[in-house]
Every structure is written in structure tokens, then in C-alpha cells.
Amino acid sequence: AQTVTQSQPEMSVQEAETVTLSCTYDTSENNYYLFWYKQPPSRQMILVIRQEAYKQQNATENRFSVNFQKAAKSFSLKISDSQLGDTAMYFCAFTTQGGSEKLVFGKGTKLTVNP
Amino acid sequence: NAGVMQNPRHLVRRRGQEARLRCSPMKGHSHVYWYRQLPEEGLKFMVYLQKENIIDESGMPKERFSAEFPKEGPSILRIQQVVRGDSAAYFCASSPNRIGLAQETQYFGPGTRLLVL
Numbered sequence: 001a002q003t004v005t006q007s008q009p010e011m012s013v014q015e016a017e018t019v020t021l022s023c024t025y026d027t028s029e030n031n032y033y034l035f036w037y038k039q040p041p042s043r044q045m046i047l048v049i050r051q052e053a054y055k056q057q058n059a060t061e062n063r064f065s066v067n068f069q070k071a072a073k074s075f076s077l078k079i080s081d082s083q084l085g086d087t088a089m090y091f092c093a094f095t096t097q098g099g100s101e102k103l104v105f106g107k108g109t110k111l112t113v114n115p
Numbered sequence: 116n117a118g119v120m121q122n123p124r125h126l127v128r129r130r131g132q133e134a135r136l137r138c139s140p141m142k143g144h145s146h147v148y149w150y151r152q153l154p155e156e157g158l159k160f161m162v163y164l165q166k167e168n169i170i171d172e173s174g175m176p177k178e179r180f181s182a183e184f185p186k187e188g189p190s191i192l193r194i195q196q197v198v199r200g201d202s203a204a205y206f207c208a209s210s211p212n213r214i215g216l217a218q219e220t221q222y223f224g225p226g227t228r229l230l231v232l
Contacts, residue, residue, distance in 0.1 A: 004157075035220070045158070045206060045223035091157055095221075101210070102148065102171060103221060105157035 002027045004092050006106035013082045014114050020067075021077045021109045023092030031097035034068065034075045039108070040088040048090070051075065082113045117142065119224035120189075121207050127230045134194040134201070136227045140209030147190045148221060149182060152204040164190060197231045204228050 004025045013019035025034070036048040051059045051068050058066050063080045075094075079086055089110050093103040120139040128134050140147050145165055150158040160174040164184035175182065179197075184190040194201055208221035 033220075037223075042225075043204060043228075044225050045208075047220065047222065050220055093158075101146075101221075102160040102163055102174070103150075103158070103208075104160070105150075107157045 002029075002094070002096070002104050004094060004104050004106035006090075006092055006109050008109045009107075010110045010112070012112040012114055013079075015082055015084060017082055018078060018080045019082055019111065021079075021090050021092075021111065023075045023077070023106060025073050025075065025092070025094050025104075027073075027094065027096065029096045032094050033097070034066075035093045035095075035103070036064070036066070036075075036077045037091045037093060037105075038086075038088045039091065040085075045091075049077065079111075084113050084115060087111060087113045119144075119207055119209050119222055121205075121224035121227050123227060124225060125228045125230070127232065128197050129232050130198055131196050134197050134229055134231075136192040136194075136205050136207075136229070137189045138192070138207030138209075138224060139189040140207075141211075141222055143211055144209035144222075145212040146210045147184050148208045148210075149190075149192050150206045150208065152206060152226075154203075158206060161192070194229075197229075199231045202229055202231045 032053045034051045038046045038048050049061045065078045067076045089108045091108045092106040095101045147164045149161040152158045162182045163171040179195045181193045204226045206226045207224045210221045
């Protein structure tokens with residue numbers, strides 16, 4: 001079975017500091033894609049960052065970057081210079097290549113950025 | 116380019132009534148996915164559709180739930196004879212018909228919050 005585990009139900013960070021959210025996954029597939037989505041209090045699902053499993057280079061989007069360790073099946077999200085607007089639920093997800101590309105989500109990490 | 120549209124945003128139904136949730140994908144997107152989010156949970160896949168075809172409905176409950184994506188118009192998720200356990204947020208996502216990461220990236224609508232009284 002394909003699963004995603006986010007081991008930190010809640011985290012907090014001070015404004016302007018850096019925080020890392022962890023994610024591990026389990027799949028027997030070799031080709032897949034990984035995502036982090038943000039869900040603020042409005043509950044809209046917003047794509048934060050994405051990564052192809054065949055790429056060794058870690059994806060970066062402004063203050064957001066990932067540490068992708070394929071052998072360890074780990075895909076952590078680092079948020080630099082945290083802002084109050086980063087307060088949200090963060091969901092890690094993956095999908096396999098080809099066919100029905102449903103996303104498999106973790107249970108999420110609730111991040112609070114404190115002033 | 117308008118995002119994924121869902122309506123209604125909030126829907127209240129009494130037990131036994133029918134709920135119809137609508138989703139219009141982003142322009143140029145031909146793949147539609149429905150997910151359900153229970154309180155304090157992540158999203159769970161329900162069904163994947165392309166125009167006029169159900170590709171994967173492995174996440175759909177066997178009874179009372181159905182989905183369609185007609186040639187013209189939005190995708191519809193229909194729940195018949197709703198029960199309290201159907202209360203949840205239902206999200207629609209769409210992706211474009213291109214190969215690789217672009218195809219695999221799903222963009223979500225704002226969701227429909229269904230409350231069954």
C-alpha cells in the first residue's frame with residue numbers, strides 16, 4: 001500500500017526563523033512525484049512546491065525548499081524566514097507516474113508562526 | 116486564467132436528501148479528481164474522471180455516491196440519501212493533459228463544505 005506519514009501533528013516557529021516539516025512515504029514505484037500543499041484557515045488547498053522523484057536536485061520556491069532523500073523515502077519541507085501568513089496546515093502528498101494519478105496525502109502538520 | 120471553481124461553497128442537507136456538488140476545472144484541464152476531507156484529517160481520494168469517462172473510482176463508497184464529467188458542463192459529485200457521516204469538505208482538483216510533472220500537478224478548488232443535519 002502507498003502511504004504518507006507526517007510525524008509532527010503540530011509545530012510552531014517564531015517569525016523570521018526557519019522550520020522544517022518532515023514527511024516520509026512508502027511506495028514500490030520508482031517514478032513518482034511529490035508535493036507539499038498548504039491549507040490556511042480558509043481551507044483552500046494551495047500548492048507550495050513539487051518534486052520529480054527522478055531529479056536529484058532539490059526543488060526550491062522562494063522561501064520554501066525541500067530535502068528529498070529517495071533512498072530513505074523522505075521529503076521534508078523547509079520554510080525560511082517564516083512569516084505570519086505561513087500559519088496553516090501543511091500536507092505532504094505523492095502520486096505515481098502514468099495511469100490514474102490520485103494523490104495520496106499525509107494527515108498534515110499544523111504550523112503556527114508566532115510574532 | 117480562472118482557477119478551479121466549485122459550488123456551492125457551503126451546503127446544508129437533512130438526512131435522506133440528495134447533495135449535488137459541482138466542479139468546473141481550470142481552462143485547458145481535462146482531468147478532474149474529487150477528494151473528501153473529514154475533520155482533522157488529510158484528503159482522501161474518491162474518483163478520477165476525464166470527459167465522459169470514469170478512470171478510477173476506487174475511493175468512492177459503493178452506495179449512494181456517483182460522479183460524472185459530461186462532455187459539456189461541470190463535473191458533478193452526487194450523494195443520495197445523505198447521512199450525518201457524509202458531513203465533510205469535498206474538494207475538486209484538475210490537471211492538464213500534458214506529460215510529466217505538469218500533468219501530475221493537481222490544482223484544487225476552494226471546496227464544498229457539506230453539513231448533514
